[in-house]
Amino acid sequence: MDKRRKLSDIQYAEIATLYLEKLSSIEICELYQKRGVDISVRQIQRIIKGQGINRSIGDAFRLAIQRGRVKFTQRERKNLTRRTKLNPSLRYKILQRDNFRCVLCGADSSVDTLEVDHVNNQPDDHRPINLRTLCHLCNFGRPSPNRKGSFISI
């Protein structure tokens, strides 16, 4: 007979107690190994599962973080500046005001896609004075304060 099966009822109860006291099955295993009891982590997990007290993955993960078994660093969030969308009718008005042509190079929509640009680079400043029609190429090549320079060398 496998000596691993010779765990007493007391040990079963103890494993459950240790587990409920927030030890991991690995820690319980180490404890038993130190006492000279030959038991595997898997066997402990089976005992815990058999008693229906196993933790959810989320709980296990939270506990592991709390107890420093797992290092958890929250992923750095990108600095999202939520821009309010230019409403389509205002966009159309700007295109109309600029005669559906790029104000820099004069291209119309048959040449390139027309875009409404924020002159001061403030994406939330939708005052008509701050808006202008640019073709995609002119808008794309325009240096922004966040960029070191233009993508397009002329």
Ligand SMILES: [Zn+2]
């Ligand atoms: Zn242009």
